[in-house]
Amino acid sequence: MSPTIKDVARKAGVAQSTVSLVINEGKHISQATRQKVLKAIRELNYHPRRSARVLATRKTGNIGFILADKYFYQAEPFYTRIFLGTEFEARKHNYYVLLTTVHEEFNPKKSIPRYLMEKNVDGVILTGKVSDALILYIKNSGIPVVLIDYFPKEGKFPSVLIDNLQGAYEAVVHLIRLGHRRIGFIGGTIDHPSISDRFKGYGQALEEFGLPKNSSLVAKDLPDSSAEDGYRAARKLLKLSTPPTALFATNDSMAMGSIRAAREAQLKVPDDLAVVGFDDIEVATHTHPPLTTMRVPKEEMGTLAVRKIVELIDSGDKFNEKTLIATELIVRGSCGATKV
Amino acid sequence: MSPTIKDVARKAGVAQSTVSLVINEGKHISQATRQKVLKAIRELNYHPRRSARVLATRKTGNIGFILADKYFYQAEPFYTRIFLGTEFEARKHNYYVLLTTVHEEFNPKKSIPRYLMEKNVDGVILTGKVSDALILYIKNSGIPVVLIDYFPKEGKFPSVLIDNLQGAYEAVVHLIRLGHRRIGFIGGTIDHPSISDRFKGYGQALEEFGLPKNSSLVAKDLPDSSAEDGYRAARKLLKLSTPPTALFATNDSMAMGSIRAAREAQLKVPDDLAVVGFDDIEVATHTHPPLTTMRVPKEEMGTLAVRKIVELIDSGDKFNEKTLIATELIVRGSCGATKV
DNA sequence: CTGAAAGCGCTTACAG
DNA sequence: CTGAAAGCGCTTACAG
Numbered sequence: 001m002s003p004t005i006k007d008v009a010r011k012a013g014v015a016q017s018t019v020s021l022v023i024n025e026g027k028h029i030s031q032a033t034r035q036k037v038l039k040a041i042r043e044l045n046y047h048p049r050r051s052a053r054v055l056a057t058r059k060t061g062n063i064g065f066i067l068a069d070k071y072f073y074q075a076e077p078f079y080t081r082i083f084l085g086t087e088f089e090a091r092k093h094n095y096y097v098l099l100t101t102v103h104e105e106f107n108p109k110k111s112i113p114r115y116l117m118e119k120n121v122d123g124v125i126l127t128g129k130v131s132d133a134l135i136l137y138i139k140n141s142g143i144p145v146v147l148i149d150y151f152p153k154e155g156k157f158p159s160v161l162i163d164n165l166q167g168a169y170e171a172v173v174h175l176i177r178l179g180h181r182r183i184g185f186i187g188g189t190i191d192h193p194s195i196s197d198r199f200k201g202y203g204q205a206l207e208e209f210g211l212p213k214n215s216s217l218v219a220k221d222l223p224d225s226s227a228e229d230g231y232r233a234a235r236k237l238l239k240l241s242t243p244p245t246a247l248f249a250t251n252d253s254m255a256m257g258s259i260r261a262a263r264e265a266q267l268k269v270p271d272d273l274a275v276v277g278f279d280d281i282e283v284a285t286h287t288h289p290p291l292t293t294m295r296v297p298k299e300e301m302g303t304l305a306v307r308k309i310v311e312l313i314d315s316g317d318k319f320n321e322k323t324l325i326a327t328e329l330i331v332r333g334s335c336g337a338t339k340v
Numbered sequence: 341m342s343p344t345i346k347d348v349a350r351k352a353g354v355a356q357s358t359v360s361l362v363i364n365e366g367k368h369i370s371q372a373t374r375q376k377v378l379k380a381i382r383e384l385n386y387h388p389r390r391s392a393r394v395l396a397t398r399k400t401g402n403i404g405f406i407l408a409d410k411y412f413y414q415a416e417p418f419y420t421r422i423f424l425g426t427e428f429e430a431r432k433h434n435y436y437v438l439l440t441t442v443h444e445e446f447n448p449k450k451s452i453p454r455y456l457m458e459k460n461v462d463g464v465i466l467t468g469k470v471s472d473a474l475i476l477y478i479k480n481s482g483i484p485v486v487l488i489d490y491f492p493k494e495g496k497f498p499s500v501l502i503d504n505l506q507g508a509y510e511a512v513v514h515l516i517r518l519g520h521r522r523i524g525f526i527g528g529t530i531d532h533p534s535i536s537d538r539f540k541g542y543g544q545a546l547e548e549f550g551l552p553k554n555s556s557l558v559a560k561d562l563p564d565s566s567a568e569d570g571y572r573a574a575r576k577l578l579k580l581s582t583p584p585t586a587l588f589a590t591n592d593s594m595a596m597g598s599i600r601a602a603r604e605a606q607l608k609v610p611d612d613l614a615v616v617g618f619d620d621i622e623v624a625t626h627t628h629p630p631l632t633t634m635r636v637p638k639e640e641m642g643t644l645a646v647r648k649i650v651e652l653i654d655s656g657d658k659f660n661e662k663t664l665i666a667t668e669l670i671v672r673g674s675c676g677a678t679k680v
Numbered sequence: 681c682t683g684a685a686a687g688c689g690c691t692t693a694c695a696g
Numbered sequence: 697c698t699g700a701a702a703g704c705g706c707t708t709a710c711a712g
Binding site: 014015016017021028029033052054055056058 | 700703
């Protein structure tokens with residue numbers, strides 16, 4: 001059996017509670033005893049049993065990380081990288097991150113992660129679009145919640161979001177500056193706020209530069225935001241009598257699908273059709289030509305979400321701040337700004 | 341405060357230990373009391389606090405899942421899908437899976453996941469190539485270990501592996517049957533057993549069909565097994581005076597890189613160069629042409645690993661069985677078996 | 681078949 | 697500044 005706090009106390013010749021105080025950096029411990037205790041800990045290679053600590057403190061040291069399962073199956077390591085960001089940051093704060101996927105629809109019988117039932121988390125990070133009912137359920141249970149990359153239509157929540165409007169605006173302005181005047185929009189499910197914000201950014205850029213808004217150039221509400229969706233949407237746009245000379249897709253998968261559509265239509269990217277995506281997923285560098293896109297700092301989002309939830313847990317505050325994270329334009333071959 | 345076992349006992353009018361027996365499906369409980377207790381549990385919406393249970397049983401209910409961090413950054417959702425398989429299966433057995441990444445080199449100060457120090461897992465699943473020293477360290481600590489998709493040169497371990505030899509053999513035979521006689525091999529780090537087994541499968545297929553083994557057609561030991569590596573290796577092979585007419589790449593990323601190299605060399609895939617990959621990652625369907633590859637059942641590997649480790653935990657056995665999982669040839673456009 | 685009691689390994693008032 | 701003791705919420709021999 002590995003050593004317990006009692007063994008340490010005995011070895012150091014002090015009370016068990018003294019050992020505990022040393023470990024938890026309590027005050028009122030003389031340097032001498034502290035050193036004695038630390039020495040005993042080192043010699044025994046003692047590590048406090050987490051479960052005992054949990055029971056005593058009534059804090060679990062766990063953070064739940066909830067993700068709609070459909071994102072997990074996607075090719076893009078987008079949310080997994082956000083998760084990785086949370087994992088790294090959580091270590092620093094001595095928390096574990098419990099990753100669980102849920103189905104998109106809310107089903108109180110199935111959608112509620114075990115750790116909520118078992119009171120096994122101190123806070124929950126919800127990432128991407130999940131059922132609003134689930135979010136409300138958790139929030140109402142009194143446990144701190146932080147949202148990443150999703151925000152329900154109603155309610156207030158602490159959240160870490162992409163500055164989608166600004167990002168889309170910059171992407172489209174980039175195309176306009178390259179001389180494009182007919183810029184198509186290819187977007188996923190518009191009921192996802194990220195997407196509607198990107199649509200707004202698109203519109204704002206057109207407006208500001210005095211370009212007409214042409215609804216025939218807009219393909220919205222694509223079911224899955226998948227490469228296949230992007231492919232189909234782009235194919236339609238390219239069949240117009242006066243097709244767009246550039247496309248802004250609200251994610252890289254759809255941008256990649258668009259490139260495929262262009263190739264099939266015997267169009268050259270970027271010469272005949274410029275394409276800009278969003279997210280900067282890994283494979284965006286492998287397309288032909290490599291994709292120009294808006295980079296989203298994924299790990300950073302996870303880091304900030306953990307800091308936020310740890311603060312909420314520690315302070316007991318009920319603040320509902322939104323944190324907007326800026327994106328960055330990554331110019332590669334598909335927009336025509338550089339020659340391939 | 342949410343209800344405890346005491347509240348249930350009081351409400352049901354029985355002893356606390358009786359409630360515990362009902363929950364843990366102990367025998368010797370009359371139907372009548374069982375029903376009373378179950379009713380009280382339902383009415384109070386009682387859920388046993390996991391931490392208390394952990395402390396009492398000295399079992400944590402957690403399984404560690406260790407992955408080299410470099411895999412997590414890869415575009416391929418390969419190991420993440422294995423993880424997902426473990427998560428689903430773990431739920432059925434009432435375990436949590438704690439996902440942690442480690443650096444490739446073993447550093448006892450940094451590489452040892454917290455949950456091992458804190459005795460916070462009952463078993464550990466190690467996935468992909470991780471430091472042999474880490475594996476040994478964990479195994480020697482007495483905790484059950486199951487390896488997925490990696491096996492050290494020395495030692496015996498329970499493991500869930502891809503049948504790499506057979507898979508590679510089938511992939512190459514497929515190319516041979518399509519009429520190819522000069523088949524190149526593009527492989528990652530040969531010190532990874534998966535890769536060397538795939539190389540063996542390649543050689544075995546050539547031999548069996550009486551084709552010469554030509555070392556100039558073999559590009560081994562590529563540093564990262566990345567698309568970039570595949571691209572560079574293929575470019576070299578295609579510059580040979582008599583270049584290969586087909587390539588077998590030991591993963592899809594390298595196969596995709598190879599396709600890019602072919603395109604740059606003005607070669608048509610599959611007419612001038614047939615390509616077969618390995619893994620069947622999502623993006624393999626998005627290449628042009630879509631990639632023919634060997635599908636690896638990723639979730640299934642995770643499922644089997646969990647079953648195996650739960651059995652080891654429960655039984656206390658020290659068996660070291662290898663489980664080999666068969667791959668499946670997925671024919672798409674890049675091999676020339678179907679017309680695009 | 682059921683109940684009283686000890687114990688898992690910590691933390692935390694409370695005394696001193 | 698340090699120690700003795702209670703308590704966190706379960707499970708598990710042990711009696712009955």
